[in-house]
Amino acid sequence: MVMCASTRGGGEEAYRNLYAHGTRNTLEAFSGTPVIFCSSTAVYGITDGRWITEEHNVYPSSGKNGLLIQAEQAVLAAGGTVVRLGALYGPGRCVLVSQYVTKGKALPGAMNRWLNYIHRDDAAAALHLLCTLREPPAGIYNLTDRTPMQMGEIYSYLSNLLGKPAPQPEPLPAEARRGFSNQRISCSRLLALGWEPLYPSFADGVHNVLEALEE
Template identity: 35%
Template sequence: MGKRLSVLIAGCGDLGSRLGLQMSRAGWTVYGVRRNAAELPVPILPIKGDLADPACPRSWPNGGLDYLVYAASATEHDEAGYRQAYVEGLRNVLGWLQQRGQQPRRVLFVSSTGVYAQRDGEWIDEASPTEPGGFTGQVMLEAERLVLGSGVPATCVRMGGLYDPSRPWLQNQVRAGLRVERDPPQYSNRIHRDDAAGLLAFLLQADASGAALDDCYLGVDDDPAPLHEVVDWLRELLGVTQWAEQSMTRRAGSKRCSNARARALGWKPRFPSYRDGYASLGRNRH
């Protein structure tokens, strides 16, 4: 039995907490940084800290840290809010490591498939061009470059749309009669929140066991589906018959993201398709 490995999750919200619980079950020591650290689930060790503050939190762990996961999410959805959450926050956390003389084996940065601007249903992988038109993708790319140039080994994980049937955002839209474009189909990419946490856990454990990680992985399920197909399926599952007057507009492009690189490393999603991820809704109805 070797020494317990440690991971610190900065911006330890919903995704970070799911990851922290998985790593704790695997025998790791897990620290979580967030402003309201008292809300973190046991056994994640709470560190009360503000990613916007350049000063290192007082309860930051001493000694070595094996891994850092940066999993912040923006609370303000304008450009300044994005920059604060992803670029400035990341810069501060990297600075805290330096202040404490800590050099993790690797940093995982939770990024987004929003760095891709493709909109004609093309297949996308980690080598596809990233030319985002909007500030959200541009800020994410800037943060990716910051972490990849930080001098610490780093991997960016570009997540698709995170979903969980217990958070009924899409179901509520479907119940309200959500209409979406059918022609051309609007391809959408998603990953169940538990699979997103599972992919991060898989990458940490792969790196710890000596696997060579790439600097980028796409975090999506096996089934990039046209949004109208997802909506039709959910309508049937939920027994919705009415349609809304006007169509809902989607700002995202239309692209199909491939998880082949993560799968080649040995990862498999527990919920390979939206049908698997949302299946519990049908069981709950009956």
């Protein structure tokens, strides 16, 4: 069973209902069924740009991330698998690109901040691999592409590609929900299982996002 659900931008109470309570109820209802739980690399909460593996401690930067960790712990205690996804993107799904193309604006935050993306199709392929292995691997797996990119590097690439000026940096509001993390996530544990992303970096996969916007 793959537990891959979203609160659609909900607050802490939505996280508690979906992830803390929902995970507990699901594990009780389907006791003995191998479970893969989709979490987020946001739980690491690292801000100094270092490389992160599954062995690193987590530093939840919000109550919502703390609730994700509670759900992870329940799944791991039941012998399940936790997959921590980077920022999902693909056709029709990428705030960074849509903001830049339609408004010429950058996401709030420092331009030297490292971003960790995973293309929608590569995420689906990785989950399919985990589901079809003879023995479902327990433990934690990071699911990001091979090559983290700094935000300024991404905008420079898009600027050259589209012939548009790169956007000016946007300050990060004190109440911002995203934009504080600065970390490079390693996906080597998943690669060792035989998974290989079609889009090794955001620069490789962003073209079909742009094509979808043009359509």
